[in-house]
Amino acid sequence: MDIKAYIESGIIESYVLGLATPQEADELQRLSQTYPEIAAAVAGGEQWLRETADHYALPAPEELKTQLLARLEHEFQPEKQAPDLRYYRRDLFKYAAAVLLLLLTVSGLLNVYLYNNYRNASRDFVRLQSGIDMMAADNKAFQAKLAVLEQDLRFITAPGTIKVPLAGVSGREDYFATLYWNTQTKNVYLTANHLPAPAPGKQYQLWAIVDGKPVSAGLLNPNCTDLCMVTPVQQAQAFAITLEKTGGNPTPTSDQMVVLGKVKA
Amino acid sequence: MKELSTYTEQELITALKLRREEAFNYLYDHYSAALNGVIRNIIPEVHTATDLLQEVFIKIWRQIDNxxxxxxxxxxWMFTIARTAAIDHVRSKSWQNSLRNSELTEGSQQLADHNILPSDELGLRKIVHTLKDEHKAVLELSYFQGYTQEEIARLINIPVNTVKTRIRAAILQLKKKIKR
Structure with missing residues (x-):
């Protein structure tokens, strides 16, 4: 291939001016890799283009540079980028810290609020619990009382139970007691409707009058306030209560009789 | 602009790729007049040419990685961007219609007198118009109006290979005239 003729054909200048066809350009690039003379000629052609451009240079209007710098203002990168990133990170940290602090505050307030709620609920619960306990205890007491009353009622209404009102003797007219005696089971119950509390060292004693003779029917328990069971009595025509020394006497002190009642046949 | 002379071409490219403002300043100060000359040789009208030059610098800046x-x-590379921008403009507007409707096909002789040719042609174009007609025609059509060799062959009714040799010969003639 005649390299010199090729170089001097004008193809180099045609190429750098952009007038060569794509085929011509491809061929030139391929050849310039094989032939250093052609590569040098292309470099010379580029230099010629540059010099020609300077030869026909025309200053651009003054304001164009200002316009361009304004348009590209945001595309220029400063010498150092690291500080920007650091400031950005620090800002991010600040922001994150503020958010965390806010969350922490909210959480703290919520804790106080929830703790107060919990304490109130707990107090209410304890109050309710003790109320329920008290009601249960009352219930138990009522049940016990009811059971006693039921038992008393059963005894009073049982077949063979007779009622013996014991009225105050002369001088003690306001004294009064009621005795219930089951003539079948022989059990005796007594309720002191109105008997003054005995003086210290004294105790009421019940007597069954059998064929005109008093037989001890037991002592009245001072703690018993309702229907009180006393000693069973086999037979009696009347009942009487005397005020005796604590523990009772084998025979009644006759002037100490407070109430008396006859058994109605 | 005291530091500008310190850039080699390689340093300038590196600084442009790092998107340094001072590199853009250097680029503009050193090449704007040359590129402006290239554009105005093709489009003599100042405002259009200046707008194009602005777009050319934007393109150079944004595509430097290419x-x-x-x-x-x-x-x-920059020359190609500038000339392509100018040619694209020439071929996109009503210019093209008037070119298509023109009597260019009738022969290269009438080319010099054709009304689409700028009367105030500048620099390189003025030199081209001093060449003999067959050289003037191919350079005018190819360089200033962006016609491909195939298009020129059809326009002036000669074989493509003749267009190719004529362009090369015309450039050699032009080169001699510029040297003078």
Whole structure:
């Protein structure tokens, strides 16, 4: 291939001016890799283009540079980028810290609020619990009382139970007691409707009058306030209560009789 | 602008790729007049040419990463961008219609007198118009109006190979005239 003729054909200048066809350009690039003379000629052609451009240079209007710098203002990168990133990170940290602090505050307030709620609920619960306990205890007491009353009622209404009102003797007219005696089971119950509390060292004693003779029917328990069971009595025509020394006497002190009642046949 | 002389072409490319403002300043100060000359040789009208030059610099700035130094000098790349922008403009507007309707097909002789040719042609174009007609025609059509060799062959009714040799010959003539 005649390299010199090729170089001097004008193809180099045609190429750098952009007038060569794509085929011509491809061929030139391929050849310039094989032939250093052609590569040098292309470099010379580029230099010629540059010099020609300077030869026909025309200053651009003054304001164009200002316009361009304004348009590209945001595309220029400063010498150092690291500080920007650091400031950005620090800002991010600040922001994150503020958010965390806010969350922490909210959480703290919520804790106080929830703790107060919990304490109130707990107090209410304890109050309710003790109320329920008290009601249960009352219930138990009522049940016990009811059971006693039921038992008393059963005894009073049982077949063979007779009622013996014991009225105050002369001088003690306001004294009064009621005795219930089951003539079948022989059990005796007594309720002191109105008997003054005995003086210290004294105790009421019940007597069954059998064929005109008093037989001890037991002592009245001072703690018993309702229907009180006393000693069973086999037979009696009347009942009487005397005020005796604590523990009772084998025979009644006759002037100490407070109430008396006859058994109605 | 005291530091400007310190840039080699390679340093300038590196600084442009790092998007340094001072590199853009240097680029503009060193190449704007040359590129402006290229554009105005094709489009003499100042405002249009200046608008195009602005777009050319924007394009150079934004596409600097596409520039491959192994394929040529920086100026050659920028020159191609500038000339392509100007040619695209010439071929996109009503210019093209008037060209298509013109009597160019009748022969290269009438080309010099054709009304679409700028009367105030500048620099390089003025030199081209001093060449003999067959050279003037192919350079006018190819360089200033962007016609391909095939298009020129059809327009002036000669074989493509003749267009090719004529363009090369015309450039050699032009080169001699510029040297003078």
């Amino acid at each position: 520039y491959d130094p192994s394929r040529g000098r920086l100026y050659t």
